[in-house]
Amino acid sequence: MGPKKRWTLVIRLMTFVAALLLFVDHQVLPAMPEVDRIVLPNQLVVLVSEDHSLPLVTMRLLVDAGSRRDPRGKEGLAHIAAEGLLLGTSTRSVTVFDETLDFMGASLHASAGRDTAALELRTLEKDLRKGFDLFLEVLTQPVFPEKEIRRQVEKSLAAIQSQEERPGKIASKAFTKVLFLGNPYGHPVEGTRESLPHITRDMVVRFHQNFYHPNNAILAIVGDVTVERVKTDLVPRLSQWSPDQIPEQEFIPRFTQWPMTVTIDRNVSQANIILGHMGIDRANPDYYPLTVMNHIFGGGGFGSRLMEKIRVKRGLAYSVVSFFDPGKYPGAFQVILQTKNSSAQEAISILRAELRTIQKDPVSPKELERAKKYLIGSFPFRLDTQSKLAQFLTQVEYHGLGLDYPEKYASTLNAVTRKDVLRVAQTYLHPKDAILVVVADLKEAGLDESAQVLHFNRPTM
Amino acid sequence: MTPKKNLTPFIGRMVSLALLATLVFVPRAETALIDRVSEKVLPNGLKVLLLENHRAPVVTFQVWYRVGSRNEDHDKTGLSHVLEHMMFKGTETIGPEELSQKIQENGGNYNAFTSYDFTGYFETMSADRIQVALDLEADRMKNLMLREQDFETEIKVVMEERRLRTEDDPKAFTMEQLAATAFQLQPYRWPIIGWMEDLTRLTVQDLKFYYWTYYTPSNAFLVVAGDFETEDMLPRIETAFGSIPKKAAPDQERTIDPPQIGERRIIVKRQAQLPFLAMAFRVPNIRDPDSYTLEVIAGLLSGGKSSRLYHRLVREKQLALHVEADHSLLSRDPGLFFVAAEVLPGGDSTDIEKVVDEELERLRRDPVEPRELQKVKNQLEAAFISHQDSLFFQAMVLARHEIVTGWRTVDDYIPSIRKVTAEDIQRVANRYLIQDNRTVATLVPLPYTEGQPVSEPFSIRSDTVR
Numbered sequence A: 001m002g003p004k005k006r007w008t009l010v011i012r013l014m015t016f017v018a019a020l021l022l023f024v025d026h027q028v029l030p031a032m033p034e035v036d037r038i039v040l041p042n043q044l045v046v047l048v049s050e051d052h053s054l055p056l057v058t059m060r061l062l063v064d065a066g067s068r069r070d071p072r073g074k075e076g077l078a079h080i081a082a083e084g085l086l087l088g089t090s091t092r093s094v095t096v097f098d099e100t101l102d103f104m105g106a107s108l109h110a111s112a113g114r115d116t117a118a119l120e121l122r123t124l125e126k127d128l129r130k131g132f133d134l135f136l137e138v139l140t141q142p143v144f145p146e147k148e149i150r151r152q153v154e155k156s157l158a159a160i161q162s163q164e165e166r167p168g169k170i171a172s173k174a175f176t177k178v179l180f181l182g183n184p185y186g187h188p189v190e191g192t193r194e195s196l197p198h199i200t201r202d203m204v205v206r207f208h209q210n211f212y213h214p215n216n217a218i219l220a221i222v223g224d225v226t227v228e229r230v231k232t233d234l235v236p237r238l239s240q241w242s243p244d245q246i247p248e249q250e251f252i253p254r255f256t257q258w259p260m261t262v263t264i265d266r267n268v269s270q271a272n273i274i275l276g277h278m279g280i281d282r283a284n285p286d287y288y289p290l291t292v293m294n295h296i297f298g299g300g301g302f303g304s305r306l307m308e309k310i311r312v313k314r315g316l317a318y319s320v321v322s323f324f325d326p327g328k329y330p331g332a333f334q335v336i337l338q339t340k341n342s343s344a345q346e347a348i349s350i351l352r353a354e355l356r357t358i359q360k361d362p363v364s365p366k367e368l369e370r371a372k373k374y375l376i377g378s379f380p381f382r383l384d385t386q387s388k389l390a391q392f393l394t395q396v397e398y399h400g401l402g403l404d405y406p407e408k409y410a411s412t413l414n415a416v417t418r419k420d421v422l423r424v425a426q427t428y429l430h431p432k433d434a435i436l437v438v439v440a441d442l443k444e445a446g447l448d449e450s451a452q453v454l455h456f457n458r459p460t461m
Numbered sequence B: 001m002t003p004k005k006n007l008t009p010f011i012g013r014m015v016s017l018a019l020l021a022t023l024v025f026v027p028r029a030e031t032a033l034i035d036r037v038s039e040k041v042l043p044n045g046l047k048v049l050l051l052e053n054h055r056a057p058v059v060t061f062q063v064w065y066r067v068g069s070r071n072e073d074h075d076k077t078g079l080s081h082v083l084e085h086m087m088f089k090g091t092e093t094i095g096p097e098e099l100s101q102k103i104q105e106n107g108g109n110y111n112a113f114t115s116y117d118f119t120g121y122f123e124t125m126s127a128d129r130i131q132v133a134l135d136l137e138a139d140r141m142k143n144l145m146l147r148e149q150d151f152e153t154e155i156k157v158v159m160e161e162r163r164l165r166t167e168d169d170p171k172a173f174t175m176e177q178l179a180a181t182a183f184q185l186q187p188y189r190w191p192i193i194g195w196m197e198d199l200t201r202l203t204v205q206d207l208k209f210y211y212w213t214y215y216t217p218s219n220a221f222l223v224v225a226g227d228f229e230t231e232d233m234l235p236r237i238e239t240a241f242g243s244i245p246k247k248a249a250p251d252q253e254r255t256i257d258p259p260q261i262g263e264r265r266i267i268v269k270r271q272a273q274l275p276f277l278a279m280a281f282r283v284p285n286i287r288d289p290d291s292y293t294l295e296v297i298a299g300l301l302s303g304g305k306s307s308r309l310y311h312r313l314v315r316e317k318q319l320a321l322h323v324e325a326d327h328s329l330l331s332r333d334p335g336l337f338f339v340a341a342e343v344l345p346g347g348d349s350t351d352i353e354k355v356v357d358e359e360l361e362r363l364r365r366d367p368v369e370p371r372e373l374q375k376v377k378n379q380l381e382a383a384f385i386s387h388q389d390s391l392f393f394q395a396m397v398l399a400r401h402e403i404v405t406g407w408r409t410v411d412d413y414i415p416s417i418r419k420v421t422a423e424d425i426q427r428v429a430n431r432y433l434i435q436d437n438r439t440v441a442t443l444v445p446l447p448y449t450e451g452q453p454v455s456e457p458f459s460i461r462s463d464t465v466r
Helices: A077-084 A094-104 A125-140 A146-163 A167-179 A201-211 A227-238 A287-299 A305-312 A341-360 A365-377 A379-383 A386-398 A405-414 A418-428 B010-020 B079-086 B098-105 B131-142 B148-167 B170-182 B204-214 B230-241 B290-302 B308-316 B349-365 B370-389 B391-404 B407-419 B422-432
Strands: A036-039 A045-050 A056-063 A107-112 A117-124 A217-223 A260-265 A270-278 A320-324 A332-340 A435-440 B037-041 B047-052 B058-065 B109-114 B119-126 B220-226 B264-271 B276-283 B320-327 B335-343 B438-446 B459-462
Touching: A036 A227, A045 A227, A045 A386, A056 A125, A056 A386, A056 B370, A077 A107, A077 A117, A077 A146, A077 A201, A094 A125, A094 B308, A094 B370, A107 A125, A117 A125, A117 A386, A117 B370, A125 A227, A146 A167, A146 A201, A146 B320, A167 A260, A167 A270, A167 A332, A167 A435, A217 A227, A217 A386, A270 A341, A270 B148, A287 A305, A287 A320, A287 A341, A287 A365, A287 A405, A287 A418, A305 A320, A305 A332, A305 A341, A332 A341, A332 B148, A341 A418, A341 A435, A365 A379, A365 A405, A365 A418, A365 B098, A379 A386, A379 A405, B037 B230, B047 B230, B047 B391, B058 B131, B058 B391, B079 B109, B079 B119, B079 B148, B079 B204, B098 B109, B098 B131, B119 B131, B119 B391, B131 B230, B148 B170, B148 B204, B170 B264, B170 B276, B170 B335, B170 B438, B220 B230, B220 B391, B276 B290, B276 B349, B276 B422, B290 B308, B290 B320, B290 B335, B290 B349, B290 B370, B290 B407, B290 B422, B308 B320, B308 B335, B308 B349, B335 B349, B349 B422, B370 B391, B370 B407, B370 B422, B391 B407
Parallel strands: A045 A217, A260 A435, B047 B220, B264 B438
Antiparallel strands: A036 A045, A056 A117, A056 A217, A107 A117, A260 B459, A270 A332, A270 A435, A320 A332, B037 B047, B058 B119, B058 B220, B109 B119, B276 B335, B276 B438, B320 B335
């Protein structure tokens, strides 16, 4: 059933989460569930949070082994290495492994992102011991069978081809490629058609040997398990995982910092538009005022300026959203929307005008107040399921935010002023140097008369 | 700050939906759920279901209307969903989009959804703020303002939504065509979002009549779950909703298609990267015990990487990128059992179809081995527990059952799954998963007009700075 059948319903906002606490203005103590932080002799950081309301346990391991570690020309290696964990171990073939996991009704997923790879287990409490065995086994004894790795590469290539019928995906890939100018964030996590055929089993094995070590990892354990049991049953086995030196490469954050337009002609009914530029890293102290600014500008769903001007007032789009995606290194700022081809230019003009406005005039006291109330009040949304909490805990640790982060978050946000918002809008928004990507029926969109056409493969700038 | 990006491929989305359908709240103790829900019907006909859960100081408040695309007429498709959008356009006392602002100012989340059988609205907020949701929902149940100017803008938004979800998505477009062929009479044949042609024809008058007919207390019910005391919440609900006048419940009878008597096939030709194959078998819903057997069959076919279709099509033969089987257990009228697969590059959908046929034949012919049957039951039960992790879905699953068979049947799910035997599976496969009872849709990709895939150099120009 397609996206329409069942209750895929047509959901009004793109995101929905579950719930929240509202805290009156300056008091605010978003409830962080109790967390125990244990550092093992091999430097693995283990975060444990008990929740006995369901007979269920979630374990999430974060390894600093994301796609930014991909060697040049071997883009997609980190992704194959993560997925390869589940393709067989020294004691179990992939088929036996899958059947064992399925028989428990458990799930085990491996994936890679830009910065990190993640391995997540979800199991009934009664199967925790078996589940943990499987978890450790894939982590420390994967064999990456040649045949399975080749298949995984084939699948990735097919998935890449499949994505090419999705105009939104085409636009975002083009944006990333143009913006990051070949820096380690500049390629898709899953690699490219050009790079994937060069990936071999040996490279995967080496990548795993290089980066999958406890001193390069964080483990969150959430759910129906006691800290005591973690200490007596799990920690001794985790402690046997041996640490090693992690090879570090230099990350040079290069960006395209001048205006550029990329147009891609497709036979589609909507123009898929991305306007954006360089963003910030997660450690940037202006992260908090920027969060507020972005919420007001285009991050806050209904009530954001972009939503109001583009959707509510003019009916030009179903969805329009802006965001920063800070990583360990600077990410991007993007505004994304889709509108019928013939409205593309109108929508783009509005985006540009709104960028100028938020850089020129302070936001209203009411906008500021509303943004703070929502951001602080809805904070616990991020912690209200086991999986979300596990993800949150590993991120807090990865970015060194501290386990008192929820409290700090509230007080830091509350301190943000209209002046701060104006300052960060002026500092971090660059409408004059933005990259514009449009995937559309260019003729219908009136964008087909592009003057100078450069080929992107060899950017001359 | 980063929006959640949906990178899940089409079939992947089907998986998560299938899992959601099995969600039911099981309390930690072995108490039956029905013992923990309080039901009260107000004098105006509004049914209220209250489920206390004190795990976190949060409440989810949901209003469900028994109206969805099944209630529409064939030339007014999409009306239910457009009305859902218009429900955010204000009442006599609050302005357009003001409801959204009020919820956000109270640190809450909210949303709405429309399906074949229902339209739902919810707010999730801290327990001490939830009164805001009660007041706003009661207000728009009776006082919605349907203004021409708001409608004219919002209908454009819905058209953009349709372009985004369907027009520019070859697989979604194919699924829409499949449903339109598998059914000839019953309203499940048209898409929830409506045909574009119908959207251009809808009027505010249509909406007013629809709202007047279906948005009444006797055609709605509330589900409230979370951190509250029933004896405190119920009087508050009575105060907020009790004064809405009683009206007769609308007629909910709809035509059901007669049995299918032969295979139907369609081909969709349009620009796409990979071929796509989807089959739909006409099946009963949860009112028929065979439906639970179909749940188990869906699990045998595609639940996890050890499932039959995944193993054969993805792992062994490498014919498919994804494969998924999905059963519509909780549809109000009899629905469809789907099998769908995206073909790997260079592959052919007929090869996939052959393997699917072999696997369906195997289901009809050979009894399932006990361990494999147990495996699927374990998966369904674990998923059932796992999904309780979300308060929102605890409420939602009660509502989904309420719409079809009454919320009390929620507790039948696990026992009914446990009861399914190898013989049931053979019998049910022989009855429903047969050629004469199916519709097959094939997406045949046409080459892109420009003749170049996207990974080719695209055009870039230096900007004139604005």
